[in-house]
Amino acid sequence: MFKTALEQVSSNELIIKNDKIYTLGDDGMLMCFNLKLENQWTLKVENTIESSTRNLIITENCIYFGGSILYSVDKNTGKVKWKTKIYENKNSHNGLLSIEKNEDGVMVMTSGKFIKIDENGKIVTTKNWIEIPIGNLFYCNNWYYYLTEKGNLMRIKSDLKQEEVFYKGINIPNHRVDDTYFYAE
Numbered sequence: 127m128f129k130t131a132l133e134q135v136s137s138n139e140l141i142i143k144n145d146k147i148y149t150l151g152d153d154g155m156l157m158c159f160n161l162k163l164e165n166q167w168t169l170k171v172e173n174t175i176e177s178s179t180r181n182l183i184i185t186e187n188c189i190y191f192g193g194s195i196l197y198s199v200d201k202n203t204g205k206v207k208w209k210t211k212i213y214e215n216k217n218s219h220n221g222l223l224s225i226e227k228n229e230d231g232v233m234v235m236t237s238g239k240f241i242k243i244d245e246n247g248k249i250v251t252t253k254n255w256i257e258i259p260i261g262n263l264f265y266c267n268n269w270y271y272y273l274t275e276k277g278n279l280m281r282i283k284s285d286l287k288q289e290e291v292f293y294k295g296i297n298i299p300n301h302r303v304d305d306t307y308f309y310a311e
Contacts, residue, residue: 143184146201150182150191158204167204171197185227193222196234198247208247212236224263226270228284233270235263240270240286253286260298273298 141148146166147159158166172195182191188207189199194214198207212222212234221237231244235255242250257274264271269281271292279293 141184148184169204181222183225183227190225190232210243210247212241223259226263226265228265235259242286251286256289
């Protein structure tokens with residue numbers, strides 16, 4: 127059994143992928159540990175504090191995370207590959223809700239719109255959502271799925287050109303803390 131002390135508080139979940147443990151601290155410190163909890167690398171960035179439970183995703187080669195700025199980091203070295211500003215100032219119309227990987231980049235859902243970003247960090251397209259989203263964004267079969275405050279399961283094509291109600295009338299408890307209870311696969 128191993129244990130270690132983190133350099134800062136992390137209310138985010140620990141993610142274990144390919145014999146590495148990753149966590150994002152509350153003050154924007156991304157940390158990577160091996161399974162013996164020995165620090166492999168640490169990266170400190172700004173603008174990552176969000177109330178999102180899905181603001182850190184790990185793919186085969188990259189880690190994507192952020193707040194008003196979205197970062198792509200090499201998961202083996204901790205070096206920043208690119209960073210992209212996804213909104214200017216945090217107010218009632220901004221805020222990162224979820225990040226989801228796709229075949230040619232990432233999709234970001236903010237509290238105001240969807241933002242499709244390519245593998246080089248360039249914003250490809252944006253679209254305002256038609257219902258207020260809650261919880262996370264999930265990618266499956268060229269569609270992104272998300273729940274709304276109205277209790278609808280919505281889906282939007284990966285090119286952001288077609289959005290529709292996939293399922294209506296989901297009873298979402300108003301006492302839920304931070305996440306929705308579905309997963310698309």
